[in-house]
Amino acid sequence: MTGPSSGAGAVTRRPSRLPSPLFVLRKCGAALLMLAFVVVVNFFLFRVLPGDPAKVFAPRGRNADPEALRELRERLGLNDHWTVAFGKYVKSVLSGDLGVSFSQHAKVTDVIMDRLWPTVLLSGTALVIAAVLGVWLGARAGWRRGSRFDKLSSNAAVTFYSMPEWLLGLVLLVFLNRYGIFPTRGMNDPRSTLPAWLDVLWHMVLPVTVLAVVYVAEYSLIMRSSILDERRADYLTTARAKGLRDDLVMRRHAMPNALLPSMTLFFLSMGFVVAGAITVETVFSWPGLGRLTYDALRGPDIPLLQGLFLVFSAGVIIMNLVADLLMPVLDPRVRAA
Amino acid sequence: MSALAAAAPRRRASAWRAFLRDREGMSGLIVLTLFGLVAIFASLLADPAGLEVTKADGPLAAAPSWEYPLGTDHAGRSVLTMVIHGSQVTLLVGLAATVISMLLGTLIGITSGHFSGLFGGALNRFTEWFLVIPYLPLAIVLATVFPADVPKLIAVIIVIGVTSWSGTARLVRAQTMAIEARPYLERAKALGGGHWHQMTRHVLPNVMPLVLANTTLTVSIAIIAETTLSFLGLGDPLRVSWGRVLDEAYALGAIDRGAWWWVLGPGVAVVLVVRAFNMCGRALERILDPRLEGRS
Numbered sequence: 282m283t284g285p286s287s288g289a290g291a292v293t294r295r296p297s298r299l300p301s302p303l304f305v306l307r308k309c310g311a312a313l314l315m316l317a318f319v320v321v322v323n324f325f326l327f328r329v330l331p332g333d334p335a336k337v338f339a340p341r342g343r344n345a346d347p348e349a350l351r352e353l354r355e356r357l358g359l360n361d362h363w364t365v366a367f368g369k370y371v372k373s374v375l376s377g378d379l380g381v382s383f384s385q386h387a388k389v390t391d392v393i394m395d396r397l398w399p400t401v402l403l404s405g406t407a408l409v410i411a412a413v414l415g416v417w418l419g420a421r422a423g424w425r426r427g428s429r430f431d432k433l434s435s436n437a438a439v440t441f442y443s444m445p446e447w448l449l450g451l452v453l454l455v456f457l458n459r460y461g462i463f464p465t466r467g468m469n470d471p472r473s474t475l476p477a478w479l480d481v482l483w484h485m486v487l488p489v490t491v492l493a494v495v496y497v498a499e500y501s502l503i504m505r506s507s508i509l510d511e512r513r514a515d516y517l518t519t520a521r522a523k524g525l526r527d528d529l530v531m532r533r534h535a536m537p538n539a540l541l542p543s544m545t546l547f548f549l550s551m552g553f554v555v556a557g558a559i560t561v562e563t564v565f566s567w568p569g570l571g572r573l574t575y576d577a578l579r580g581p582d583i584p585l586l587q588g589l590f591l592v593f594s595a596g597v598i599i600m601n602l603v604a605d606l607l608m609p610v611l612d613p614r615v616r617a618a
Numbered sequence: 619m620s621a622l623a624a625a626a627p628r629r630r631a632s633a634w635r636a637f638l639r640d641r642e643g644m645s646g647l648i649v650l651t652l653f654g655l656v657a658i659f660a661s662l663l664a665d666p667a668g669l670e671v672t673k674a675d676g677p678l679a680a681a682p683s684w685e686y687p688l689g690t691d692h693a694g695r696s697v698l699t700m701v702i703h704g705s706q707v708t709l710l711v712g713l714a715a716t717v718i719s720m721l722l723g724t725l726i727g728i729t730s731g732h733f734s735g736l737f738g739g740a741l742n743r744f745t746e747w748f749l750v751i752p753y754l755p756l757a758i759v760l761a762t763v764f765p766a767d768v769p770k771l772i773a774v775i776i777v778i779g780v781t782s783w784s785g786t787a788r789l790v791r792a793q794t795m796a797i798e799a800r801p802y803l804e805r806a807k808a809l810g811g812g813h814w815h816q817m818t819r820h821v822l823p824n825v826m827p828l829v830l831a832n833t834t835l836t837v838s839i840a841i842i843a844e845t846t847l848s849f850l851g852l853g854d855p856l857r858v859s860w861g862r863v864l865d866e867a868y869a870l871g872a873i874d875r876g877a878w879w880w881v882l883g884p885g886v887a888v889v890l891v892v893r894a895f896n897m898c899g900r901a902l903e904r905i906l907d908p909r910l911e912g913r914s
Contacts, residue, residue, distance in 0.1 A: 315747055327763055439900075443893035445842050447849060448885050451868060455878045465873065552752035559754055560846060564868065574758065578850060581762050593755040601750055 300609040312602040319594040323587050324370050328363070379591070380584035384577065389588035393570065397592075399468055400569030403485060404558045407492035412547060414493070415500025416540065422501065423508030423539075424531050434501065441498035447560035450491040454564065463487050466566035488565040492557050499553065503546045507539040514538075541612040548604030551597045633827075636905045643901025649894035653887075657705040668699040669858055679877050689879030691863075692870045697883045700863050704884060707859035708891070711775050712841035718779025719836050720786060724829055727790025728817050732798065742791065748784035757781045757843060761852040770854035778843045786832050793825045827906040834899035838892040845888050860884040 361369075373380075379389035418438075422431040441449070454465050464470060464484045473480045511517070512535070520530045562571030570589060577585040637643050656663065667673050676686055676694035683689075688697035730741035757777050764773040797803065798821065806816050847853055848861025849868070867880040 314743070315750060318747055319751065323759075326759060439896055440889065440893055443838060443842075443896050444889050445846050445849075447846070448864065448888060451864065451873075451881050452878075452885055454873045455867075455876065455881045458873050459876045549749075552750070552754075555752035556754035556846070559758075560849070563850070574755070575850060578758065578762065578852070583762070586759060586762060590755045590759050593752050594750075597750060597752050 300606065304609065305606060308602060308605045312598050312605075315598050316595060319591060319598075320371065320374055323591055324367055327583060327587060328366075374591075379588040382577075382582055382585040382588075384580050384582040384585065389584050392573065392585065393588055393592055396568060396570050396573045398569075399567060400558055400562065400571060402481075403488055403562065403567055403569060404492065404554055406485065407489045407496060407557075408554060410489070410493045411496030411500055415497045416504050416536075416543065418497065419501035419504025419543075420508050420531065420536055420539065423505035423512065424535070426509060426512075431505075435505065438498040438501050438505075441495055442502060444495065445560065446491060446495045446557040447564045449495060450488065450561050450564040453487060453491060457487070468568050488561050488567055491565075492561050495557060496554065499550060500543070500547060503550075504539065504543050507543045507546075508535060510542075511535050511539045541608070541614075544611070545604060545608060548600055551600045555593050555597060633905050637901060640901040640905065642897045643905075646894040646897030646901065649890055650898065653705055653709065653891050653894075656702055657709050660703050660706055664696070664699040664702045666703060668696055669703055671695065679872075679875050679880070681877075682879050688883040689877065691866065691877075691880055697863070697880055700858050701860065701883045701887050704858045704860045704863055705887065705891075707771070707854065707857045708841060708844055708861070708888070711771070711778065711844040711859070712837050714775045715778035715782065715840040715844070716833060716837045718776065719783040719840065720829060720833055722779065722783035723786025723832075724790055724822075724825065726783065727787035728794050728821055728825065730787070731791040731794025732813065732817050732821065745784050745787045745791070748781070749788060753781045753843070754846065757847060758850065758852065761847060771857065774844065774847060774853055777847070778840050782836060782839055782843065786829065786836065789828060789832060790825050793828050794821050797821050797824045831899060831902035831906050834895050834902060838895035838899070841888070841892050841895070860888050864888075 377390055379393075381387070382389050382392050385392045418434050422428075422434045425431055457463060458465055463486050465487065468484050469477065469480045470484070473483075475483065514535075517530055517534055520534045521527075525533075558569065559571035559574050561567070562569045563575040566572060570592065573585070574589050576582075577589060637647075660666075671693040674690075674694040674696075676690040676696060678690065678694050679692050680686065680690045680694075686696045686698065688701065690696055691700070726741055726745060730738045730745060732738065733741075760777045760780065761773065764777065768776075798816075803816060803820055806820055811819070844853070844859065845861030845864065848859050849865045851865060853859060853862055853865075855862075861884075863884040864881060867877070867884075872878075872880040
């Protein structure tokens, strides 16, 4: 269905649904470049900005004893020329060595791996719920623009969108804590009589609700404006002229087309998801990467912070790459671009 | 030329009239004016002495009463006093960070849109990098390693400004490229106008309305960032801001005490101000961007 367009460049499009290898290669290359830049920034930020990097890296900050500082300088390569130190740093990052966290007394990679799954579980659940609900709400609101449903849901969405996630969590906790229905901190309770998975689920209720509410606000606004763009399209008039019910026109015809541009934006908002995870995990003491970031700030535990920054950035870059590679498969309009 | 020059103020006046008619935009503006007045006259509205833990004389963590309309905190300070004085830092940081963000975004956006070769491409990559990298981890890292001799307040402003310009830059770049395709730029080039002339005299005036609408949205992002950084303990420890009141409430046991008033006062203030900026921004976008006609 996609014939060779007039004036196409070096890339000739094929009718297959798969993106061309060149396209995949280019996108992967761009993602790798971004990741490399994160590594570079991670190195220089911590070396250049602070006056004496050793004092920043030292467990007791400015009051570290001189002997420990000298040892630290040696280990961080501060005595070497920066090119040598940078080479060493890149080599250790590539071999998966991110240094030692002094607040957790363990290797940074191990600490991060330990805390990775709770974050994926919490944010993933909230994301799935929010995507489904957001698409549904946004589509309904946009389809009947100006209706009571639209006014109500758009108002609510803008309000929740104007609210930092953690603030909603804090407000919920401050009101609900006294009733003791839902657990307010952690991921499980050793005294609980429930089966382990149910206990975790029970602990997830509040943080997932908070995250989902704020993400739904964002996603429904995206979906709404996407449906509004689509609303007057000719093919919808055709569908209506065929005598389809209004509801069917929306679900079968308008939604799939509006969904695709929204998907790109959903993936682009991953940075927003990370911010939510950090602050909401902090409020609910959820033992994931976000709470770990908050704890790392207390030192501050610089090696751990460096590692976390790398992991968060890599996560978002990978999600964006997935979106970039997935879009042409799903949406022929992107394939043309 | 003279017709163009006369048209500009007329267009501006009609945009202003359209804004006055826009209910959402006007209610946002009214809320913002109120908060602005509160911030300017904070010391008249509430005695700044009430901010010091040692001078507080109210009951400890007491619920709202006539004397303390928003209750008191753990040390007996009035939450209302803290919200009134906190508005200064929150608004100041939000606005100052936005100025940095807008300047950076406009500059980088126009330059990367104007220069098509390697330079523009590199700048565009740079912008994309900032777009993709999650802002909060980057802001946390920056705030942690910021030189200690810079006052914390300024450090926070710079950190937020530096992490929030990329959205503006992308918008401005797209708009720049659209403008550069128009015939009057060709004319300017043919008449020998240099890069600087083209960018400042032709592109800049045309992207300004867009930047303006974007500014109000950026302020709301900057304020959320400020409260979030303060909540994480990265703000100025010597000054009261809404985020810091919330941080204290969280750290000093508002949850266990069930002291909802301690959280509600500053929390509502944050949401009101951010929402008001969002409302103004949406209204401006509607008015200045005719493509949105019939959308929102």
